[in-house]
Amino acid sequence: MYNCLYRFTNRLESERCLKHKTWHNYCNDISKGGQMMSTRLSGTPWWDDLLDHPDIFTPEDLTEDEIMIAKTTEKFVEQQILPNVESLEQHDYQMERETFAAAGELGLLAIEIPEAYGGLELGKHVAGLVAENIGNGGGSFSVAYNIHAGVGTSPYINYGNEEQKQKYLSQLGSGAWVGAYALTEPSAGSDALKGKAKAIWNEEKNAWILKGEKQWITNANLAQVYVVFANTEAGITAFIVEREMDGLSVGPEEKKMGIKGTSTATLILDELAVPQENVLGEIGKGHKIAMNTLNLARLKLSFANLGTAKRALELTVKYGKERKQFQQHLVDFPMIKEKIANMNIAIFGVESLVYQTAARIDDALEKNSEQHSSKVVGQFIAECATGKIQGSEVLAAVADEAVQIHGGYGFMQEYEVERIYRDARISRLFEGTNEINRLAVAKALFSQFRDQPSEKQNGNNRNAMFILEAERHFAEILKALAAMPREDVLEAQEFSRLVANIYKEISIMRAVYLRAEKAGSGASLKQLMTDVICEEGYDNVERDLIRLWSAVDDGAEGNEMIERIRARAHVPAVENLLKKKRDISEYVVNAEKYQT
């Protein structure tokens, strides 16, 4: 089925098609090659104690085969998407379907589909790698791809019965069919489980009759199959709805700010008859499918955002090396160098975070294969949401600076950064807005971390000291919050926002620290970027902690905590980060792209 390709790569080892590279022999290959997949951290929180995880997964651990998959994806974008961007932006559905078919032929739509259904059954970090590379230049197609290969496919993998898997996964994996996921309604956005669409069993027609409207459904006009959520008497239920079923119609394309090349439209369910065999999972348990599916979708989106941010940086550095003002190239101005360094550093943080998260999920899934995958992935709600928040916010910041460094040209449509800037905006809105994701992080933390000890070892180097000190203070505030009535804490949403932000900062500090440590002393750029992230990250944590303490306890204890935080007793003296950023920018400007 997958004529994969390596038709696109230089390595024409035809017998080594992706299709034959199963997860199991893949793992064997890895262990033979010395990189032990099984040594990654499982679903334990990063809190576990020390900064001593030499086997943490980093992008440097990607195997040769995985790098080849990345290259295949890169070529796919170069050859199938970039030359056709204009047509894809104008809703050329035929071309978009052909693009899906080409991706299907390469195996790119079947990365996570089990082998038994014609898929490649590779891990989340490989799925992330592909999403990242499609995000790097794929524009609107990247969103269409993520919906198809993510929420449009995973419900069948995780909740489908044998017949449903046989029928739908082969179609979706090959790209013969495009998939979509329909949860949102006009009156149910963030409050997604409060939709009004109804499904009533009709004995005479021997079918469920669906009535209602699903709004802003990505791939609506392209898809042949949709996962649609509607209320039955027993509760929300997921239905598999095929395009040709009587009673389904698709509304006109929405006119959007960005991702103009994706199809976004309303599904109208008008006495839509769905047979019993098209109920997905259990009747009345659709809310679990809806929410669990979103976890990994958030992680996938963060990978796509990572890829787009890398592209924006590359375009910007290249432009900045060409454009001269005051007889100097833009990249030679210190203020521009600082911006370029900041972009590269922020991308490094996201990259380190999301690959570690994906690999930890892979490891947890492998170790707990007897459990339903949603239960295992459910342990990573905070991590997936944090990746989504950070990926989308870093992309927003990077896209903004990309336009800024392009000056007025960045405002002109002939420059790609103009589209990247508009396209980036959606990522903070869908897959749960970033506000909803912050609430999800905080809620998960209040359950998981409330009894964490605040005693921590001291760090044995500067960056470790920042991290452990931040964690010590974080544990103290979590303890104070745990002593308050749970409803009061959750009601004060600002607390959740600050807690989620602190967690995000520490997670990134940890991720880059472990990556730099693993890379060793020769990795001077990684070390420089880690220095910046740990010091600036600590500053952010300190600011948010002070805000929190001032709201949580305005008595003597709160004041004492604030004094202790301000005293910075265990925190190293500040360093010249401006100089470090100049050095970092040199690497990026010389390479004309993202560097680690």
Ligand SMILES: Cc1cc2nc3c(=O)[nH]c(=O)nc-3n(C[C@H](O)[C@H](O)[C@H](O)COP(=O)(O)OP(=O)(O)OC[C@H]3O[C@@H](n4cnc5c(N)ncnc54)[C@H](O)[C@@H]3O)c2cc1C
């Ligand atoms: C281009 C596009 C594609 C989409 N694709 C799909 C798709 O394929 N399938 C699908 O099912 N849906 C899809 N959606 C819907 C998307 O998931 C929702 O737009 C999103 O969940 C937010 O809902 P809303 O737009 O109704 O905003 P609202 O829920 O009305 O939120 C508005 C604002 O209020 C904030 N807010 C809401 N509730 C709270 C709260 N409790 N606390 C604090 N702040 C809050 C939000 O964060 C936001 O800032 C898509 C949307 C767009 C724009």
